[in-house]
Amino acid sequence: MAKPQELLEDSxxxxxxxxxxxxxxxGVLEAGVRxxxxxxGTPSSEIGNNLTFMAPNIPNFYFEFSTNEKxxxxxxxxxxxxGVRSMMVCKGPGLNVAADPFFSLAYVGVRAGMVIVVADDPxxxxxxxxxxxRYYALMGNMPLMEPSDPIEAKSMLLEAYNxxxxxxxxxxxRTTTRVNHTRAxxxx
Numbered sequence: 001m002a003k004p005q006e007l008l009e010d011s012x013x014x015x016x017x018x019x020x021x022x023x024x025x026x027g028v029l030e031a032g033v034r035x036x037x038x039x040x041g042t043p044s045s046e047i048g049n050n051l052t053f054m055a056p057n058i059p060n061f062y063f064e065f066s067t068n069e070k071x072x073x074x075x076x077x078x079x080x081x082x083g084v085r086s087m088m089v090c091k092g093p094g095l096n097v098a099a100d101p102f103f104s105l106a107y108v109g110v111r112a113g114m115v116i117v118v119a120d121d122p123x124x125x126x127x128x129x130x131x132x133x134r135y136y137a138l139m140g141n142m143p144l145m146e147p148s149d150p151i152e153a154k155s156m157l158l159e160a161y162n163x164x165x166x167x168x169x170x171x172x173x174r175t176t177t178r179v180n181h182t183r184a185x186x187x188x
Contacts, residue, residue, distance in 0.1 A: 001046070004053035015185040020150035020175060021046035023186045024117060025054065027157035028087060031113070035062045037075040038089035039097075042126040043177040044119035047089050069094035073101040073116065080105075080114035080170065085161060092120040092131035099136075105170050106140035113161035114170040121177045137172040146174045150184040 002018050007026045018026065024047050028036060040048050048065060055063035066072035069090040076088035088098075095102065095118050102116070118133040137144035145160050147153040153175065160171040 002050075004050045005057075007050055008054055008057050009188060011188050014188045016188070017183050018150055018186045019046055019181060019183055020147065020153040020179050021119075021181070022050055023150040023154040023184075024157055024175075025050035026186065026188070027154040029054065029058060030154070031085065031158050031161045033085045033087050033113075033115075033161070034060055035076060035079040035084055035086040036089065037064050037066045037072040037086070039066050039069045039072050039094055041091040041094065041119075043121055043180040044089050044091050044117065044175070046180070047117065069098040070101060073098040073105070076114060076116075077101055077105045077110070077170070080110035080112050080164075081108065083111045085113045087115045087117060089117040090119070092118055092133055093129055094118070095131065095133050095136055102136060103140050106142045109168040110164065110170055111168065113164040115157065115160045115164065115173045116170055117173045117175065119175045119177070119180050126177065133172065133174050137174075140172075142172050143167065143169060144172045144174060147179060149179065150182055150186060153179065154186055 079086040
């Protein structure tokens with residue numbers, strides 16, 4: 001695993017072998033995100049683990065482990081409605097807990113880029129039940145992006161923020177256990 005301080009490096013062109021979760025944490029920095037709220041759980045754990053150490057070194061950045069997924073989505077959603085780029089992170093079953101603010105945000109919209117990262121766990125390797133979060137995007141008429149590897153996880157995350165701001169909607173960013181825990185050389 002990469003050291004959290006490596007994810008903070010300003011070294012254009014440098015490549016580091018990262019998990020997709022680490023690439024997402026790096027993408028937070030590159031996308032200019034100012035608030036991340038999450039409820040921890042595998043397969044998304046490394047996102048929060050890295051942001052815990054990165055947060056004090058990112059100017060004007062707020063990070064929290066929320067009480068639950070609903071609170072995390074409300075915090076991140078409020079920031080985005082107020083014009084602050086934000087992210088919410090949870091695992092698949094957690095989106096059930098956050099369903100109420102999820103659908104409200106889908107209809108109200110946002111003023112700044114907002115990405116909802118949901119780490120689904122097909123075949124339940126580390127979860128109590130199996131969710132397919134893509135149906136939430138369909139029900140809420142919300143854009144969905146689904147990276148297939150760590151390289152796409154970082155590059156698509158940057159595009160997700162641009163897309164969110166262009167259409168003033170949150171973007172559901174679905175990952176899976178296999179993607180979250182796969183490594184690839186990520187260019188900074």
